[in-house]
Amino acid sequence: MKRFRPSIASTLVVLILLPLLVSLGFWQLGRGEEKRQMLIHYTENQSAPPMSAELLPTTADPAYRRVQLRGSFDAAHSLLLDNSTREGKAGVELIQPFHDQSSGLWLMVNRGWLPWPDRRTPPVFDTPGQPVNLDAWVYISPGATFQLHPDTQSARWPKLVTAIDPAKIWPELNREGFAHELRLEAGPAAYRTDWPVVAMGPEKHLGYAVQWFAMATALVGLYLYLGFNHVRNVRNTKKQEKPHGNGDESSQHI
Structure with a gap:
């Protein structure tokens, strides 16, 4: 053997x-x-009835919950989330502070993806000037990501960022707001909103x-x-x- x-x-x-x-x-x-x-x-949470924004701070599990909003965007403090592609095309996600009238709560709303083919010129987008009704859902990142935190004290806006943490941004804007990002559903104020739930x-x-x-x-x-x-x-x-x-x-x- x-x-x-x-x-x-x-x-x-x-x-x-x-x-x-x-x-x-x-x-x-x-x-x-x-x-x-x-x-x-x-x-499960997407199939639940939409909730109002005033319930968000007291909701134990807000992840993926649908929310109905009415209020106005703060176009002066826009964030552009970089390194986002669709079908091989470069672009950014437009994220803007939103003030909900019914709750008085500030929310960081992701309006969706828009193309950015030429880095020599800034991305082109517009913002509704009047109050709007929105349907959105709460996005909570599944884990910590490497971030280049935006310098919100700088005078130059919009700001290009690689990731966002609303809980850290609100104090720099001297506001109290919801700690997580909301993503718009398809509608008049939304750009491209086909986010994958998981990468x-x-x-x-x-x-x-x-x-x-x-x-x-x-x-x-x-x-x-x-x-x-x-x-x-x-x-x-x-x-x-x-x-x-x-x-x-x-x-x-x-």
């Missing part, structure tokens, strides 16, 4: 890589389950998990193959290194 005697180097490689590959696979499975629960949560669906995470587990399996298979063949390779090497017999030695002296 073949003896399993792997080399020290291959054992060290497996001890380092195998736990990493397996943990990455289970991490992808966990992320996929989080996304699945998120989509279920989105569907990567659960099935993608499952596919990545399968890849990590397949790599772990291949690593174990290679380790076993090398371990069982290591002894044979060592024996063959020793045979090749043995000195020649006496007859050969005498022939070399002649």
